Amino acid sequence: MSSDAILERMMSFHPKIIDLTMDRVHRLLAAMGNPERHLPPVIHIAGTNGKGSTQAMIRAGLEADGKVTHAYTSPHLAWFHERIRLAGELISEPALTALLDECVAQNGGEEITFFEITTCAAFLAFSRVKADYTLLEVGLGGRLDATNVVDHPALTIITPVSIDHQQYLGETLPEIAFEKAGIIKRGVPVIIGPQDDAGLAVIEARAMKVGAPVLAFGQHWHVHEEHGRLVFQDENGLLDLPLPNLPGPHQIQNAGAALMALRHLGASPAACEAAVTKAFWPARMQRLKTGPLVDLAPGVELWLDGGHNPAGGQAVASTLARMARRPTHLICGMINTKDVRGYMEPLAPVAETLRAVSIPGEKNTLPAEVTCDAARAAGIRATVSGSVAEALSEIAAVEPSARVLICGSLYLAGTVLRENG
Template sequence: MTQQSDLILQRMMALHPKVMDLVLDRVWRLLDAVGNPQDRLPPVVHIAGTNGKGSTQAMIRAGLEASGADVHAYTSPHLARFHERIRLAGDLIREEALTEVLDECYKANGSTPITYFEITTVAALVAFARTPADYTLLEVGLGGRLDATNVVSKPALTVITPVDLDHQQYLGNTLSKIATEKAGIIKRGVPCVVGPQHTESMDAIEAVAARHGAPLHAYGQQWHVTQERGRLVFQDETGLLDLPLPNLRGPHQIMNAGAAIAALRLLGKDEAACEAAVTSAYWPARMERLTNGSLVDLAAPAELWLDGGHNPAAGKALADTLRQQPQKPTHLICGMLNTKDIDGYLRHLATTADSLFAVSIPGEANTVPAEDTAAAAARVGLDATVAPDVRSAISTITRATPHARILICGSLYLAGHVIRENMT
């Protein structure tokens, strides 16, 4: 059912500049027009990185909320509904409140060009500034230095998760350039937690931090995290924590948990908060097993899994996660956007899956045609077939191998479509 907020969001799309350029001029202008809400936010934790931003934020939020804090959180993109992007003091923003701030920002902006992400980010900041809370968690949309979220002059803390190749057309074609853009969220004197990095990325982050006099709390230096005997062991200068493994699946979540715990410790939170971070976090479409819904029923008795990762590093993380799962036939249903490195993503999965069914992402102008995804899969050694849609692919797989593992992957946009379709 179309809601009032959907109609306003559609009107906002029409304001998008003809050429996509990363600048903050449009954001500063609109922020000024709506009273500069960025100056009235609860203490901000600002999170950038290529992979792991959402999972790390989810763990930080779980830890803060376990300590009794009310937490605002901003993430993107959404999966099923725009409301997912804005959490006010722990709860998804209500339709009435969302409609109000969107309409206010739309009227304040007028007909001046502005990107969809920019105007909706300003709307989120307005909502955050008007609702009491103890913390605000802001996830960067793209890059960092020129991202619409990078308007808080003095956050409480910044976090940079692993940096890898993605969005090169906007951020640069080397790890050093991309990391420098991500490190643009670093502020003078503000501590910055840094997850594991390639040497080239770490050098760039250290250079930016040095210019700003920002103390770094980096993996392998100020903090360490490992998996030992089925437990997560974290250590920093405060001491050692022996915790359960993260409830979010995959070996990469050990490192995301480490960054979240390092952030919580810098915010003064105790061991109970750190344990809640790894045991209570929820972040959909990250190696998530779907357990009910129409697509789950269609797949039964096969397992149905969903993952929204979409770049080579995410492909590697997904392959590593699959290797840790109990052995059973694994079939991928994959759709991707044409801005992604399809071969680089699929190459890691070639040895972990029995076959791939390629689909186009419904309703996405930038989808890779299913035929092209199948061709890319074949190039890296996957047994690839074109499917007309997700349901057809699931039906074909379950007829042939009823007790298989079916993993839908390749794009958060495909993941969102699947979540919506599974509800029907």
């Protein structure tokens, strides 16, 4: 069977897509000989926004120093293989298929969620291939996430925490911060990115309770933009670096957390520069320069972003506001568990129009009409389009040199990346 066929079968192993508990993961890992105990040193990253970008920067820095890294991230955009990077390379189809087969056999027909069993597969892969570090991104929350089985990581990182996934993590910022802080381990340093005061208090309280040394933004390290450069400072001194190649002012704070991690790990100055100049992370204000969609509207400046919560909307709006002035139009599709209006409101001042679409093949898509209504309520001129391609053609017909941002969901971003080659 292909990996796609096995993955599709795995979706039926548990009636719920998300069910936050650790019991099933511990059971399967024990059956496989506890591979999570045999990983290269782990850097565990939680947070609401910025986890993936921070991980990508750390990886770029470590690899510039000649280090070999495993990396685990979710969700994938175009293909599942993106989730598991083995010794610097995306996992191959034969290796993935064999791993999934092994995990299915060891699971023995017991209930387990898709994310849990595929996370176990990643641990099994990482335990069998030599590397210097394992970069591990939390799937959802932290305390009860399937990745939170490593007893003594080398380092933990908590990127900015904001309101998202309330149905699983709690309605208030302190409740959500408590779940994220669950990755903090006794005696293991924790790097804390910029936080609201209420969230920071919860995170620091957890660190104090378990005796984890804290390296917090604004206290132990600082980062800002100055004269078109990134300036980072910690107790070891100052770094004057190029701005991150990942676009957007929010990437300054992500770079700060990554640089703090690299400095803590003893990385070279060249590695720190590589972290901000060589990282790649798709669908985070990614410029699309080739492909069928680009060919459809060759004069349009086409961008793609997968942010989907109010903080993500604010980050996108800040990025657009700093770009050279150009009429900007949005093509937006979202899923039905998000704060749609909260995402839209920061975008109203920077968007000329919005064309709402439903996400193809996604059962939890918000109907385009509902997305359209939310955009209008947020003060954006909005209409409904049948597809991304149709929306892009409509915009190009009226304003052939416009800036167009496809946004609102990682699921939509994945569809676009697949269809655009």
